[in-house]
Amino acid sequence: MADEPRLSHTSALILQALDTGHLYGYTVMEVTGLPSGTIYPALRRLERDRFIQSRWERLSVADAALRPPRKYYQLTQSGEAVLEAARKRYPLLAKLTPTKEVPDR
Amino acid sequence: MADEPRLSHTSALILQALDTGHLYGYTVMEVTGLPSGTIYPALRRLERDRFIQSRWERLSVADAALRPPRKYYQLTQSGEAVLEAARKRYPLLAKLTPTKEVPDR
DNA sequence: TATATCTATGTAGATCTCTACATGCAAGCG
């Protein structure tokens, strides 16, 4: 069973946001309403603790999209596990972030 | 002889800034005092006109330096030529930006 | 001269990442 150190509410919320789509820091800010100064340090800690893993977007993609490059985050297995545990502890968590829907019905 | 279309003063200043070191947009902003909304569109035009060429910094370097990635610019031969012509037309140009010095005497 | 077009600039802000430091809180230790 999960003997993982429990997540803070904020960390759980960020993991939940990442898990509801293919997201990056700026979108997590928008979805959660938390300021960048909360989000980015938290992402660093989550990555340091191996709950998430980051990869930079291809620079050619950013160029083509006419914006600065993004850093995308993925949950690791350990991250999935700890999020699942957090969802059980906070039943409302799953409703806090809108699941990224498929465009077009 | 230079039958090049003449540079605007701003464009010449930006080329001059780039030529005084290994620079990127943000530094050009600082050195020239011009706002980002002037600098970045101008850089795009200069690149479109083949006076400069851009290359993204390695992402691993940006990560190691704990900051967002930079886009570096280099003058092309054509850019050097047009800058040289501009320096003759505007003798003060060369004094407007400090040459990036070698650190340590 | 009047009009049309084209380009550069200015204004205003969006997009995206990151830190340094202060505070607050919890855990361990004497």
Added chain:
DNA sequence: CGCTTGCATGTAGAGATCTACATAGATATA
């Protein structure tokens, strides 16, 4: 119990990139 130490958070802003639109200036054309 009081102290230290360590971690998470909040505050405040820096570091970088980029755009869309309005206006102004230059050039061409009728």
